[in-house]
Amino acid sequence: MEAALQTNVQNCYHCGDACVDELIMADEKAFCCSGCKTVYELLEENNLCTYYNLDENPGISIKKSLSEARFAYLDDAGVEAQLISFKDSNICKITFYTPQMHCSSCIWLLENLFKLNSGISESTVNFLRKEISLTYFHQKTSLREVVTLLTRIGYEPEITLADTDGKKTSKPNRTIIYKLGVAGFSFGNVMLLAFPDYLAVTEGLQRTYGSFFGYLSFLLSIPVFIYSARGFFTSAIEGIKQRMVNIDLPIATGLLALFFVSIYQVVSGTGPGYFDSFTGLVFFMLIGKYFQQKTYDTLSFDRDYTSYFPVSVTVLKEEGEEEAVAVRNLKVGDRIRIRNQELIPADAMLLRGQAMIDYSFVSGESEPVEKVMGEVIYAGGRQVGESIELEVVKEVSQGYLTQLWNDSVFSKEEHQNVSTYANVAGKWFIIVTLIVAAGSLIYWVPRDMEMAMRAFTSVLIIACPCALSLATPFVHGHTLRVFGRNKFFLKNTAVVETLSKIDTVVFDKTGTLTEPSAAELSYTGKELTAAQQTSIKSVLSHSTHPLSQRIFQSMQGEIVAVDNFQEYTGKGLIGEVNGNLVRVGSASYIGVKADAVKDTLKTTVYVSFDGVILGYYTFYNVYRSGLKNILTDLNDKKLAVLSGDNNHEAARLEELLGKEAELNFNQSPVQKLEYIQQLKKQDHQVMMVGDGLNDAGALRQSDAGIALTNSITNFSPSCDAILDASAFGKLSKFLRFSKTTMTIILATFAVSLVYNVIGLTLAVQGLFSPIVSAILMPISSLSVIIFATLSVNIAAKRAGL
Amino acid sequence: MYIIFLMIAVSVTVAAAFLGAFLWAVRSGQYDDDYTPAVRMLFDNETNAKPAKSAKKETS
Numbered sequence: 047m048e049a050a051l052q053t054n055v056q057n058c059y060h061c062g063d064a065c066v067d068e069l070i071m072a073d074e075k076a077f078c079c080s081g082c083k084t085v086y087e088l089l090e091e092n093n094l095c096t097y098y099n100l101d102e103n104p105g106i107s108i109k110k111s112l113s114e115a116r117f118a119y120l121d122d123a124g125v126e127a128q129l130i131s132f133k134d135s136n137i138c139k140i141t142f143y144t145p146q147m148h149c150s151s152c153i154w155l156l157e158n159l160f161k162l163n164s165g166i167s168e169s170t171v172n173f174l175r176k177e178i179s180l181t182y183f184h185q186k187t188s189l190r191e192v193v194t195l196l197t198r199i200g201y202e203p204e205i206t207l208a209d210t211d212g213k214k215t216s217k218p219n220r221t222i223i224y225k226l227g228v229a230g231f232s233f234g235n236v237m238l239l240a241f242p243d244y245l246a247v248t249e250g251l252q253r254t255y256g257s258f259f260g261y262l263s264f265l266l267s268i269p270v271f272i273y274s275a276r277g278f279f280t281s282a283i284e285g286i287k288q289r290m291v292n293i294d295l296p297i298a299t300g301l302l303a304l305f306f307v308s309i310y311q312v313v314s315g316t317g318p319g320y321f322d323s324f325t326g327l328v329f330f331m332l333i334g335k336y337f338q339q340k341t342y343d344t345l346s347f348d349r350d351y352t353s354y355f356p357v358s359v360t361v362l363k364e365e366g367e368e369e370a371v372a373v374r375n376l377k378v379g380d381r382i383r384i385r386n387q388e389l390i391p392a393d394a395m396l397l398r399g400q401a402m403i404d405y406s407f408v409s410g411e412s413e414p415v416e417k418v419m420g421e422v423i424y425a426g427g428r429q430v431g432e433s434i435e436l437e438v439v440k441e442v443s444q445g446y447l448t449q450l451w452n453d454s455v456f457s458k459e460e461h462q463n464v465s466t467y468a469n470v471a472g473k474w475f476i477i478v479t480l481i482v483a484a485g486s487l488i489y490w491v492p493r494d495m496e497m498a499m500r501a502f503t504s505v506l507i508i509a510c511p512c513a514l515s516l517a518t519p520f521v522h523g524h525t526l527r528v529f530g531r532n533k534f535f536l537k538n539t540a541v542v543e544t545l546s547k548i549d550t551v552v553f554d555k556t557g558t559l560t561e562p563s564a565a566e567l568s569y570t571g572k573e574l575t576a577a578q579q580t581s582i583k584s585v586l587s588h589s590t591h592p593l594s595q596r597i598f599q600s601m602q603g604e605i606v607a608v609d610n611f612q613e614y615t616g617k618g619l620i621g622e623v624n625g626n627l628v629r630v631g632s633a634s635y636i637g638v639k640a641d642a643v644k645d646t647l648k649t650t651v652y653v654s655f656d657g658v659i660l661g662y663y664t665f666y667n668v669y670r671s672g673l674k675n676i677l678t679d680l681n682d683k684k685l686a687v688l689s690g691d692n693n694h695e696a697a698r699l700e701e702l703l704g705k706e707a708e709l710n711f712n713q714s715p716v717q718k719l720e721y722i723q724q725l726k727k728q729d730h731q732v733m734m735v736g737d738g739l740n741d742a743g744a745l746r747q748s749d750a751g752i753a754l755t756n757s758i759t760n761f762s763p764s765c766d767a768i769l770d771a772s773a774f775g776k777l778s779k780f781l782r783f784s785k786t787t788m789t790i791i792l793a794t795f796a797v798s799l800v801y802n803v804i805g806l807t808l809a810v811q812g813l814f815s816p817i818v819s820a821i822l823m824p825i826s827s828l829s830v831i832i833f834a835t836l837s838v839n840i841a842a843k844r845a846g847l
Numbered sequence: 848m849y850i851i852f853l854m855i856a857v858s859v860t861v862a863a864a865f866l867g868a869f870l871w872a873v874r875s876g877q878y879d880d881d882y883t884p885a886v887r888m889l890f891d892n893e894t895n896a897k898p899a900k901s902a903k904k905e906t907s
Contacts (some may be wrong), residue, residue, distance in 0.1 A: 096891070150886045173883040225871050231866040234860060255851065262855070284863070 048108035060086050062103025064809060082107065085199050089155070091161055091328055098156045106200030115757035116385060117356035119370035120190040120205075126833045129189070129209055137167065140189070141179045143204030144196065147726035155200065161197050163187055176598035207352040207391075208372055209464055222339055225331045227272040232266045234772050235323040240322035257295075260312035263321040271305055277335070288482070293472035294480060296514055301327065320507065323823045330827045331515055338519035338539045347537040348767055351426070351448050351739060353605030356406060357392050359384070360437065374590030376438050386434040392425050392438045393445040403427035407557050409690050409738045413593070413649065413665075426739055446544050450715045450743045457576075466543055467791055468518040470575075479505065486810040508805035508822070518832045524838035525787045533770035534847050541766045544750045545784035547731045551680055552744070553580030554724065554736035555699070558754050560667040562737075567600060571653075571661015578660070579603050582653055585611065585630060594630070595649055597663055618651075629654045667695060669702065672775025675702055679778030684730065686710070688718045690740055733776070739763050776847070783845045790837045797833055801826040 056065050057222060059075035060082035070077040073090070077083040082105060089097055097104060119125055132139040147156070151169075156178050159169045170179045173560025178201075182192055196203055239259045282298035285291060300773040301324065309317030343782055361371040373391045376382070381397065384390055390403070401417040407424040417423055423436065423447040434662035442448060465692065483505040490498035522539035529536055536542065553559050574582070584605045585596040591613075609619040618631015636652040636659060649665040677685065686708040687699055693711040700709065710721060722744045724730045734748035737755065745751030753765035769777070805822055872878065 100890075152887075153883060153886055154890050171883055172880045173886065174880060220873050220878070224870060227866060227869045227873065231862060235862055239859070258852070262859075266859075378907075763898055 049188055057103065058082050058105075059098065060103065060105035061107040063107050070597045086161070088199065092293050093160060094155060094158060095152050100154055101149040101151040104149050104155075106146045110833060116388065117190050117193050118360075119372075120193055121188065122370055122372075123360070125357055125370075127204065133184070136183060136185075137181050138184045138189070139179065139181050140192075141177050142193075142196070142205070143176060143299060144178055144201045144203050145176055146201050147178075149174065149178045152201070155199065159195070162199070163191065164190065180669055184575065205357055207355040207357055208710055209357065219339070222332065225277075226329070226336060227327060229270050229329040229332050232270045232274075233322075233329040236263045236266050236325050239266075240318065243318050245255050256318060257312070257315060260318055263319060264312055265307060265320045267305070267325055268324050269300075270328050274332060275301055275582040278328075278331070290313045291469070291473040291476060293468040293515055296472055296476040297331070299476070299479075300641045303503055307503045307507065315698065323507070326823060327827075330824075330831075334516045334831075337523040338559040347768070351742075353778050354426070354739065355442070356389055359388075359391050373442055376442055377439060377485045378540050380438045382436050382438060383433055384429045384436060385429060386429060388429055390427050390429065390436065393422060393423075393444045394436035394442040395420060395437045397435045397437055400832070401434050402430045402532075404430050405738075406557070407738065408740050424843060434480055439472065442824060447715060447739060450740075452717070466518075466540070467795075468515070471795055476527055481805055482810065489810070504809035505806060508802070509808045516827055517791055517798060517834055519606075519789050520738065520831055520834035521791045521838055523793060525784065526724060527779060527785070528838065528842040528847050532776055532780070533773040534776070537766045541750060542784050542787060544731070545733070545781055546765070546788045548683065548733040548750060550684040550725055550732045551685070552686045552688055552725070552732060552734045552748070554718075554734075554738065554741045554744075555687055555695070556667075556691055557737040558735055558741075559669055559673060559687070559699075561670050562756075566666040566668050567596060567663050568666070569661055569663050571659075572724050574605065574653075574660065577624075578655060580606060581626055581628050581655075584608050584623050585619055585621040588621065591612055593649070593665070594619065596665070597630075597651060609647070619788035627656050667792065669698075670771070674702065676778045677774060680781070686721075686725075688713050688721060688736075688741075688744065690714070690718075715740040715743050719747050722747040733772055733781075735764070735769075779845060779847060783842065786845065787838060789840060793837065794830055798826065798830055801829075 056069060057063065057075035058065055058078035060077055063078045064078055065078040068079065070083050072083050072086070075086070076087065085105060086564060089095060102435070120129075127133075130138050130140045147153070157169055160166045161182070163182075166180060166182045168181040172179070175378050178196075180192060185544075193203060227621065239262055241358045242255075242259070255814065278294050278297050278301060280296035281292065285295055304320050304324045304327070308321050308324060311317035311319045343519055355373055358370045358372050359376065360368050360383040361376070362383055363369055368383065373382070376392050382391075382394065382452075389407070396417050396419050398419070401421075402414040403417055403422060403423055405427050407428065408424070414430045415427075418556075422439060423589045424447060425442070428445045443452075455676045479737070483502050486501040486505055488497055519539065525542045526536055526539055543750050555560055556562070579601055580603040583598060583601045583603050585608055586594045586601075587605050588608060588611045589595070589598075596685050597670075606623060608621040608623055611619070612618050614631070614635065617630060617635040620629045622625070622628070628650060630653050633650065638652055638659060651665075652662045654661050681704070685703050685706070687703065689695075689711050690713055691711060696709055696711070700707070703709070710717075713721070718741060722732055722734060726747070726749070732748040733743045733750040733752065735752045735754060736742075736745050737753060741753075745753060745763055745765045750767065751765040752769050753763055753768045754769050754771055756771045805826075
């Protein structure tokens with residue numbers, strides 16, 4: 047705030063942005079735009095100014111105010127029924143996803159919504175999921191009014207096609223918590239009953255109550271065996287069905303041996319059983335699983351195009367009346383109207399209006415593209431400017447972009463990764479265990495039958511790879527946390543292992559390698575005088591076109607009055623400054639002959655003064671900062687670029703990536719997908735980094751698809767990991783760190799191996815007793831957990847993450 | 848020493864009651880969001896004089 051005061055630029059009281067363009071004062075407070083001021087006044091009127099006291103400048107900038115008419119479709123009973131989760135004669139319940147939520151002020155305001163609209167009876171926020179659950183009286187207010195209110199105060203809920211796809215049960219999976227609770231309960235109580243066994247002084251107690259304790263422990267262990275441990279058994283059986291050995295098979299054998307030997311001992315009265323070890327083991331392993339499962343609930347990794355497309359669209363009937371129609375019911379030949387900032391839901395032909403299509407969702411390119419009448423506009427683009435009329439040429443699911451989701455890659459369930467470290471280790475583990483068990487059996491049978499049985503079962507029990515099964519989830523879980531701290535969010539822990547094996551990295555160009563919001567520009571032509579610069583700048587200041595804004599910001603000088611200003615959308619600007627006629631715009635608008643235009647592939651803006659063409663501005667892509675470093679770090683891997691763009695940047699890219707890198711231009715979404723498929727056929731482990739919907743196929747097809755996004759909660763196609771754009775420079779570090787964690791897992795395996803060797807030596811000699819198991823089991827489990835936690839954190843510090 | 852049967856019966860019952868309470872808590876969604884309630888409890892009640900009355904009525 048101090049710095050802002052010194053430079054005489056005030057920060058908006060509502061949203062905290064610097065008031066550059068305009069400054070509105072109200073109640074002695076500065077606002078950057080009328081939108082922010084309106085929200086402030088609304089809150090002030092309703093005595094909700096606590097909002098501003100909880101956090102500084104908590105508001106959301108409302109510069110882009112849109113027509114509220116676009117919520118008309120929410121009045122439709124069918125749409126409403128699909129969105130709300132509960133309705134009776136009095137109230138309605140609905141849950142919205144509001145990505146703008148970001149601080150405690152937001153929580154406070156959203157939970158006080160009833161003060162703004164008395165029809166709302168209750169609103170509850172789940173901050174981590176960025177959800178708001180509302181209850182409202184539908185006689186007093188309507189869904190549309192609620193949504194409009196939320197939008198007005200800056201929290202526009204995201205309502206997309208996916209919401210109407212039938213009720214998603216977005217309830218978090220609580221099974222693991224139930225299982226943990228049951229296992230913890232049994233573990234605690236059985237431990238209590240088993241305690242007398244460990245102490246020699248209580249032998250009398252043991253003699254009197256031994257069988258009672260035994261049966262009670264057995265009773266307490268049944269729910270653990272049937273419910274809590276079920277996951278291990280089903281996973282092992284599935285593995286056997288697929289004719290492969292996974293980590294759960296040795297675990298399951300160990301658990302079965304423990305449980306049934308214990309039952310035998312209790313029933314036959316030969317011993318107290320190992321129920322304490324059994325329940326404790328299940329409890330510890332479930333903690334590991336819980337840790338592994340703890341991923342980012344708030345982020346969606348499985349989005350397809352339906353998550354971005356609107357629920358309904360305005361269709362023009364023959365008489366010219368407008369009607370909101372569900373996007374799914376759009377038919378070929380329908381005439382639709384798309385207003386400013388609305389998304390085009392289906393491939394359609396432009397009939398009327400000036401179309402400036404922003405394809406940033408699709409390709410990452412933020413520069414709006416101009417379309418002329420009769421041209422087909424692909425779905426996924428966002429109209430910027432006036433409202434346009436289009437005729438649908440393809441149904442939503444058959445579009446250029448959406449057909450990508452008909453590819454078999456999207457219908458396949460992701461198969462279990464067979465060759466994970468844990469599974470490979472598990473395979474060898476069970477082979478060795480069985481050999482040792484059989485060996486001890488062969489040794490003891492001729493000598494002592496009872497000893498033989500004891501040694502055999504002991505080997506199976508002690509060899510249960512509890513430490514082994516704990517190592518992987520804990521190391522991966524911590525790695526996930528380290529990555530998350532650095533704004534790299536993995537879908538699940540398995541991705542860590544995939545990342546460590548990557549040998550090929552494929553980048554999308556626009557929006558991934560390049561910074562979407564910035565472009566360098568250079569001027570070519572006759573040198574401009576200061577007066578001319580002032581004139582051009584003044585003319586540009588009247589235009590909101592993104593290209594005009596860019597040039598405007600790059601120019602020095604003051605702004606003077608402009609007469610007769612005209613803007614021809616998609617062509618250019620004209621205006622008189624000090625009697626000189628200034629024109630700025632495309633080559634054809636200024637009157638440059640087509641053959642004189644040197645480089646048609648680049649974005650250029652021409653300038654003319656009193657009819658004389660002075661020169662032109664050329665826009666270059668700006669590559670992300672840190673790109674050079676990443677690429678040098680990745681030089682041991684095969685690099686490639688897939689771009690939907692033309693090849694005018696080929697030379698610069700080659701310089702950046704090196705000669706060996708494969709550069710592919712003019713790639714369609716399906717071609718990108720096929721390229722990845724090709725690489726995988728050549729046995730490459732492919733990582734794809736992309737950002738737009740057009741990369742969705744390639745991201746899905748690759749071993750590790752990473753979606754780059756400027757705002758974590760906003761937009762990302764389906765992927766394995768989401769990377770915040772600000773952390774792009776750490777990409778190579780992430781890859782290296784995932785390799786380090788694999789070494790840590792191996793080291794943890796070694797630690798657990800030591801325990802197993804000790805345990806097995808005791809077991810084959812028949813020395814395995816409850817007291818040994820009681821000490822060895824928890825110590826080995828705990829030490830593995832501690833070792834994993836410490837080493838990951840130390841490695842992270844060393845890697846600078 | 849037969850009191851031990853009673854003691855164990857009581858202790859297991861108490862533990863089971865806690866397990867039941869835990870399962871109920873999970874079921875009712877108390878473990879779904881472990882952030883927002885922590886923030887919510889720190890919000891002050893309305894201190895403003897006039898409209899606060901009507902607000903209070905609605906909350907109660």
